[in-house]
Amino acid sequence: METQPRSLIAVYREALASRHYARRTIETYERWLRRFLRFHQMRHPRQMGSQEINAFLTHLAVNEQVSASTQNQALAALLFLYKRLLEIDPGDLDGVVRARRPKRLPVVLSVMEVRAVLQQLEGPSALVCGCCMAVAYG
Template identity: 55%
Template sequence: MSINTPSPKLLDQVRDLIRTKHYSIRTENQYLQWIRRFILFHGKRHPRDMGAPEVEAFLSHLAVSRDVAASTQNQALSALLFLYREVLGIDLPWLDNVTRAKRPQRLPVVLSRDEVRAVLDRMSGVYGLMASLLYGTGMRLMECVRLRVKDVDFARGEILIRDGKGAKDRVTMLPESLVPALQSHLNQRRAIFEDDLRAGKAGVYLPNALAVKYPGAPIEWGWQYVFVSGSYSMDPRSGAERRHHLDEKLLQRAMKKAVRAADLAKPATPHTLRHSFATHLLERGQDIRTIQALLGHKDVATTMIYTHVLNKGGRGVVSPLDF
């Protein structure tokens, strides 16, 4: 006699499939949030009873009534496409009638070399080291925050950035001037790791089920985060209590204070250091293809936006007032 077990709830199905595909916890939370909002927007109707018109109505509402950014609307669209195509097995037709939020064409904020120095001089400790790495390597904020010990190669003067944007690996330089500070930081980090080992809490999150394939890896020194949290936290997926990487918001706040202390009018953030890295390399004559590889851009057209700094004034044209 068979026992009929109830089918899992829709959001549980979404969560299980996201984890099967090894999406990040951030993506999981964002997708679940957008799917909930979509269902509530349509009076708690089941998504299987809705389709392209309801998706179009919801996305148009975000763009018109909520005035969301283009990236926010695209995130919502990705969540709903995942729900229909991956979870429900329904392939929606092309959503031609969606009113898309217009993506503004803005140039990146770039600091001069003197401005970068003014900001870095006003940052110290771990945050100063991380900010210097962002400017010295061109890493993205979360690439720096998630950096593992084994991916810093002092012998080759390289940093291996794993699973960057687009799930791609790449190599960037390790600035020689940061080697002493980084080695000193890792010595302190090793002491924390040894304490965690004795406390039985040295485990670390590993992506893509690597912890199952290599059961001893989570407590190996090489897999530890370079920049780690000052306290333990509960992993929402495994329930394990362990030390996670540093919260990126702490670095963002530290840089914000430094920008204010340097009396800069520019709205500089940690990502501004990546923009400045690329711009300053271009100013010194570095070829665009090399910069593209260091930044991890898929298309060189994305990297070309930094050439704007080479066109001083009105695209390099001298004003007649200055003749």
Template identity: 45%
Template sequence: MASQLLQRVREEIRRRNYSYRTEKAYIRWITRFVKFHKLTHPEKMGKEEVMEYLNWLANERNVAASTQNQALCAIVFLYKQVMEKKLGQFDNLTRAKESNHLPVVLSRYEARKIIGLMNGDAQLMVELLYGSGLRQSECLRLRVKDIDFEFNQLWIRNGKGNKDRTTVLPQKSKQKLKEQIEKVKVLHKKDLNNGYGSIILPKALSKKYPKLNKALGWQYLFPTNKISTDPRSGLKQRYHRSSSYLHKAIKEAVQKTDILKKVSSHTFRHSFATHLLNDGYDIRTVQELLGHKDVKTTMVYTHVIKNKGSVVQSPIDS
């Protein structure tokens, strides 16, 4: 496929202010789609070829429903937004099966035990995953200005669905967060003295307030140890910690325990929701804190509670 088409895709994604993560995902899916059809240019393909690829993902690759849907979104974006070509309805599309798995949830003791075995940025980040119910990406992208100590809340900007929301700020983490902000302040001052200190802002803000990109409030709360080059703008900046950094820290902490559950960063978010419901908070409140669009998504945690501590007595115990 001509690289010019991929470049047009990138330009259109950036014009719409989509995240770099979305850009990479869309480029990967479009490339895979073209390779599946033996490098045939998308201009020479249409709805039938798209359906063939998506059905192959569901039937042969057994991908999750969310994976198939992401592929669909990427390809539809290519045809509709970049090539200005309508594909129509996918009436005969084989939909990948939705997962019916219940989320893995830690007990309060297990969550605190894992967090207690961590240190530094990773420990504070996991405290927020569990104490505030954040998604991993939301935690990584937190900026200094998103911490509201007066109202005891965290601001989540451009979360899933490109929506803002607030969630609870754990009292346990307040002092650590104040110390973290002081560290960022010292590091930012050092960067400014070395000719750096700029940060990528949403396009509208960067045009309206050209000097805002060097303000302390817009710096990432959990910055990396080194300056790197932004792949889009070419600007040298201090980005936020990576997901692999957090994943590695959690894995190492879990390995020091006797916990046999499969634990990831999202496990702490699941535990946050389940424990709030256990404490008697209503499901609408938990839905808002988690940022779920539909309460049905939040309802899965009520099933976790129901399955925990069954009232049915096993025959072997009677």
């Protein structure tokens, strides 16, 4: 009796589970693999390499405008596929257009601005904030 060959997706899912990846991570990585395969017209990953990975990740950044963390998640899913499951070096991934990281500037109030805010407070809020300021700044 012949057994059906298991699908790449099933083998991928089992490999993630056997390495104790979280259920949600397995689901997410599987979705990235499916998107990667559809993007390249269902070609087998063994027939593809760094050019196809770069094209997919660049597409995510440029056309779909995903965040940097989302693009990194897709990359991690594909690296797991190539390095751990297929045991293939995916090659040079330097040509990827990286998604932009948002600029996060810390918001810091000057002493004068803090005083201006505190002067607007009344009642218990003013008392609590005044006490905190006294403790913090002596």
